[in-house]
Amino acid sequence: KQEVTQIPxxxxxxxxxxxxxxxxxxxxxxxxLQWFRxxxxxxxxxxxxxxxxxxxxxxxRLNASLDKSSGRSTLYxxxxxxxxxxxxxxAALSSNDYKLSFGAGTTVTxxx
Amino acid sequence: xxxxxQSPTHLIKTRGQQVTLRCSPKSGHDTVSWYQQALGxxxxxxxxxxxxxxxxxxxxxxxxxxxxFPNYSSELNVNALLxxxxxxxxxxSSLTGFEQYFGPGTRLTVT
Numbered sequence: 001k002q003e004v005t006q007i008p009x010x011x012x013x014x015x016x017x018x019x020x021x022x023x024x025x026x027x028x029x030x031x032x033l034q035w036f037r038x039x040x041x042x043x044x045x046x047x048x049x050x051x052x053x054x055x056x057x058x059x060x061r062l063n064a065s066l067d068k069s070s071g072r073s074t075l076y077x078x079x080x081x082x083x084x085x086x087x088x089x090x091a092a093l094s095s096n097d098y099k100l101s102f103g104a105g106t107t108v109t110x111x112x
Numbered sequence: 113x114x115x116x117x118q119s120p121t122h123l124i125k126t127r128g129q130q131v132t133l134r135c136s137p138k139s140g141h142d143t144v145s146w147y148q149q150a151l152g153x154x155x156x157x158x159x160x161x162x163x164x165x166x167x168x169x170x171x172x173x174x175x176x177x178x179x180x181f182p183n184y185s186s187e188l189n190v191n192a193l194l195x196x197x198x199x200x201x202x203x204x205s206s207l208t209g210f211e212q213y214f215g216p217g218t219r220l221t222v223t
Contacts, residue, residue: 091155098170
C-alpha cells in the first residue's frame with residue numbers, strides 16, 4: 001500500500017523567501033506525481049504534474065523535482081508572496097491500480 | 113470549459129440518513145474518481161468509475177456506492193450516515209485515469 005508523507009506539516013516564512021516543500025512515497029511503481037494547492041474549505045488546484053520518466057517540471061515560480069528511485073519529490077516556490085499562503089498536497093498515481101494516494105499536506109503561511 | 117462541477121456545495125444531514133452527491137466531469141474526460149477529505153488530512157480515495165463501471169475501490173464500506181451515467185457524470189451515495197462521514201467530498205475527472213482535475217467539493221455535515 002502506497003504511503004505518502006509530507007514534511008513539515010506547517011511552514012511560516014517572510015515574504016520573498018524561497019519555499020521548499022518535501023514529499024516522500026514508499027512505492028516507486030507510479031505513473032506520475034502531482035502537486036496541488038488547496039485554499040481553506042476549497043477544492044484542489046493542480047500546480048504541476050511530473051511523469052515517472054521525468055526529473056522535474058517548471059511553471060513560473062514553481063519547480064518540482066522527482067527522484068523515483070529514492071521515493072522523493074520536492075516543490076520549490078521562488079520569491080514567496082502572501083498569496084502563496086495555502087496548503088500544498090502531493091499525490092502519487094499508482095501504476096498498479098490507478099489509485100491516487102495523497103500526503104496530509106504542508107500548510108504554508110507567507111508573512112507580509 | 114466549465115471544468116469539474118459538483119453539487120450541492122454544502123449539505124447537512126442527520127445520522128442514519130442517506131445522501132447523494134453529484135459530479136459533472138470536465139469536457140472530454142471519461143473517468144471520475146471520488147475522494148473523502150476529513151479536516152486536516154489529505155484526500156482518501158473512495159472509488160473510480162470508467163465506462164459506467166467501478167474500476168477501483170479504496171478502503172471504504174459498502175455504505176458508499178456510486179454510479180456513472182452515459183454522459184460520464186457521476187453520483188456518490190452514502191447510506192446510514194455516521195458522524196464520522198462528515199467531510200469534504202471531492203470529485204476528480206480525467207482521461208482514462210491519469211492527470212486528475214478536481215471539483216470544488218461538497219461539504220457534508222452529519223449531526
